[in-house]
Amino acid sequence: MASSSSNRQGSISSVQTENRTFSPSDEFSKKAHIPSAKKLESIRKKAAKNPVEFWEKQAESLEWFRRWNIAFKWKHPVAEWFGGGKINISYNCLDRHLNTWRRNKAALIWEGEPDGEIRTFTYSQLHHEVCKCAGVLRSLGVKKSDVVAIYMGMVPEAVIAMLACARIGATHNVVFGGFSAEALRERINDSKAVMLITQDGAFRRGTAVNLKQAADAALEHCPSIKHSLVLRRTGGEVTMKAGRDHWWHDLMRGATSNIAAEPLGSEHPHFILYTSGSTGKPKGILHTTGGYLAHVAYTTKTVFDIKDDDLYFCTADIGWVTGHSYIVYGPLANGASVLMYEGAPNFPEPDRFWDIIERHKVTIFYTAPTAIRAFIRWGDGYPLKHDLSSLRLIGTVGEPINPEAWMWYRTMIGKNKCPIVDTWWQTETGGIMIAPVPGATDTKPGSATFALPGILADVVRKDGTSCEPNEGGLLVVKHPWPGMARTIFGDKERYKETYWSNFPPTKEHQGWYFTGDGARKDTDGYFWIMGRVDDVVNVSGHRLGTAEVESALVSHPYVAEAAVVAKPDELKGNALVAFVTLKANITAGDLNKLKEELRNHVGVEIGHIAKPDEIRFTEGLPKTRSGKIMRRLLREIVAGGVISGDTTTLEDFSVLEKLRGDEE
Numbered sequence: 001m002a003s004s005s006s007n008r009q010g011s012i013s014s015v016q017t018e019n020r021t022f023s024p025s026d027e028f029s030k031k032a033h034i035p036s037a038k039k040l041e042s043i044r045k046k047a048a049k050n051p052v053e054f055w056e057k058q059a060e061s062l063e064w065f066r067r068w069n070i071a072f073k074w075k076h077p078v079a080e081w082f083g084g085g086k087i088n089i090s091y092n093c094l095d096r097h098l099n100t101w102r103r104n105k106a107a108l109i110w111e112g113e114p115d116g117e118i119r120t121f122t123y124s125q126l127h128h129e130v131c132k133c134a135g136v137l138r139s140l141g142v143k144k145s146d147v148v149a150i151y152m153g154m155v156p157e158a159v160i161a162m163l164a165c166a167r168i169g170a171t172h173n174v175v176f177g178g179f180s181a182e183a184l185r186e187r188i189n190d191s192k193a194v195m196l197i198t199q200d201g202a203f204r205r206g207t208a209v210n211l212k213q214a215a216d217a218a219l220e221h222c223p224s225i226k227h228s229l230v231l232r233r234t235g236g237e238v239t240m241k242a243g244r245d246h247w248w249h250d251l252m253r254g255a256t257s258n259i260a261a262e263p264l265g266s267e268h269p270h271f272i273l274y275t276s277g278s279t280g281k282p283k284g285i286l287h288t289t290g291g292y293l294a295h296v297a298y299t300t301k302t303v304f305d306i307k308d309d310d311l312y313f314c315t316a317d318i319g320w321v322t323g324h325s326y327i328v329y330g331p332l333a334n335g336a337s338v339l340m341y342e343g344a345p346n347f348p349e350p351d352r353f354w355d356i357i358e359r360h361k362v363t364i365f366y367t368a369p370t371a372i373r374a375f376i377r378w379g380d381g382y383p384l385k386h387d388l389s390s391l392r393l394i395g396t397v398g399e400p401i402n403p404e405a406w407m408w409y410r411t412m413i414g415k416n417k418c419p420i421v422d423t424w425w426q427t428e429t430g431g432i433m434i435a436p437v438p439g440a441t442d443t444k445p446g447s448a449t450f451a452l453p454g455i456l457a458d459v460v461r462k463d464g465t466s467c468e469p470n471e472g473g474l475l476v477v478k479h480p481w482p483g484m485a486r487t488i489f490g491d492k493e494r495y496k497e498t499y500w501s502n503f504p505p506t507k508e509h510q511g512w513y514f515t516g517d518g519a520r521k522d523t524d525g526y527f528w529i530m531g532r533v534d535d536v537v538n539v540s541g542h543r544l545g546t547a548e549v550e551s552a553l554v555s556h557p558y559v560a561e562a563a564v565v566a567k568p569d570e571l572k573g574n575a576l577v578a579f580v581t582l583k584a585n586i587t588a589g590d591l592n593k594l595k596e597e598l599r600n601h602v603g604v605e606i607g608h609i610a611k612p613d614e615i616r617f618t619e620g621l622p623k624t625r626s627g628k629i630m631r632r633l634l635r636e637i638v639a640g641g642v643i644s645g646d647t648t649t650l651e652d653f654s655v656l657e658k659l660r661g662d663e664e
């Protein structure tokens with residue numbers, strides 16, 4: 001049972017235990033880029049001694065117009081990687097492959113939602129489209145360092161637009177197509193974008209979401225925008241404002257494709273991506289060029305073990321950092337074939353992903369725990385209907401994966417043969433930080449395993465001392481890395497305060513990055529992420545990560561998903577309230593009896609202190625667009641039902657209404 005920790009300051013009690021381990025098969029390891037634990041260990045050791053040298057070596061596999069002269073410069077908390085170097089990301093993702101056999105290889109295979117339409121772009125074709133789009137941007141007056149907002153669905157043109165910006169040194173600001181007009185307006189104005197690229201509508205779960213209408217509403221109060229470019233996708237009615245709005249197909253038709261990739265400084269701003277903070281205003285996370293590409297190219301190769309004959313399918317949306325780093329930049333820099341799907345996983349039926357995998361013979365599949373829990377909820381019949389034997393590697397990202405969901409993923413999707421890469425990272429980190437290397441690392445269900453070579457992660461107490469094995473603490477990174485965010489756009493004070501003020505420079509070190517997550521390392525050194533420290537609850541003097549209580553609930557055969565939050569309690573300090581969704585095929589009968597059964601189940605799995613005081617059954621949980629449960633909203637609901645903070649990242653508002661309704 002529980003390896004419970006001491007009560008040292010800043011420590012978090014951990015009650016989760018997981019003893020199963022899974023090794024990669026010899027067959028997988030033999031062919032992998034990094035084929036053994038021994039090899040990985042020697043790379044990791046060397047990189048830990050000199051991370052800068054390690055990352056220089058990775059940067060050398062990119063094509064530079066001019067080599068850097070200072071690999072790394074640090075003035076807390078401002079980093080510069082590969083200073084003096086000149087590079088272009090679009091060149092590295094496209095042009096570089098044109099002189100090789102890859103020029104006629106599929107770069108992007110796209111499948112539309114409504115009728116399964118398929119469009120394939122070879123590297124050569126994608127290059128041509130990107131050059132023309134870059135020509136269009138130039139013709140509309142977009143210059144190097146201008147910000148271009150992109151508000152689109154999952155269409156190939158979104159990728160083309162991103163790469164076109166990168167080609168001419170414009171900084172893109174992709175705003176998730178599920179955001180409202182108000183959220184779009186705020187993100188355009190904060191970034192001072194000069195142009196918007198959007199589309200008439202986007203197909204999602206059988207309906208057309210009208211993006212242009214939302215864009216029009218937003219642009220009424222966006223003085224910085226001069227032009228907008230509108231892709232026709234659904235054919236729905238739109239109003240085009242003369243002088244401002246232009247059809248994509250009109251301008252692309254006459255565009256020059258003679259646009260060379262602009263040599264950009266390594267620290268040139270590549271993109272801004274907004275992510276919600278714990279309160280108030282969203283943060284415009286800024287990423288730059290050379291270091292970012294080195295990080296995402298290396299991690300794509302190492303963690304996904306990507307090879308030329310792979311077909312790689314990442315289900316993230318392009319409006320989220322996973323879409324940026326692991327649909328577009330990492331895979332294309334590696335010359336890989338990427339499958340991109342426009343729509344929802346349950347359209348027309350809940351087996352759409354499995355159908356796609358079977359028809360296209362996908363080999364690598366990367367998705368989120370929230371999606372996996374939905375698959376479990378929909379039932380095993382859907383994956384069992386399909387031949388998934390082409391898969392050789394599967395991955396997850398976004399939140400801690402409950403061990404039971406991990407086991408389901410391994411058995412039902414990976415057929416007990418595919419390694420699972422549980423990848424821990426953040427919008428701010430740019431790329432993957434903690435993850436298995438699939439041919440080398442033994443995995444444990446629910447653990448992201450170890451920090452990658454060149455990433456110096458640790459779990460520490462508030463005073464900066466390292467935690468003992470199994471003692472929960474704060475997850476930090478002790479040396480800057482090339483893909484790290486450089487600032488919060490327009491707010492360097494907030495950047496410093498949020499990430500760099502908990503562990504400022506001392507005599508011994510140059511300042512550590514605080515991730516905001518709680519974690520522990522087990523006796524084998526495996527990292528177990530316990531969720532955001534804001535989600536740590538103090539019950540009767542024990543600091544518990546709510547993620548662990550949730551995992552215990554999800555391990556009950558009736559439960560699909562659970563979110564646990566605290567409610568102030570006079571006696572215990574905090575009482576635990578669990579929101580629980582049941583699997584689709586469950587008719588629970590007496591709900592009060594089931595509540596008792598679930599409480600007892602947690603008691604058995606973890607112990608008495610973790611038993612939820614209250615269980616509420618719900619149809620769904622409020623989530624961010626990237627699938628994270630918004631526990632902050634649940635906390636506000638249990639505290640009195642008033643939602644005050646920022647809800648612009650919330651995916652499905654109706655869920656919130658229902659949760660509130662339940663209470664009355």
Ligand code: WT7
Pocket residue numbers: 275321322396397398399400401422423424425426427428448515516517529531532626
């Ligand atoms: C937060 C970052 C990185 C792209 C997706 C989300 C949580 C992410 C894992 C994982 C446990 C995870 C953390 C992190 N998280 N991946 N594999 N295991 N937790 O990006 O929206 O910036 O969120 O997501 O809490 O801090 P993001």
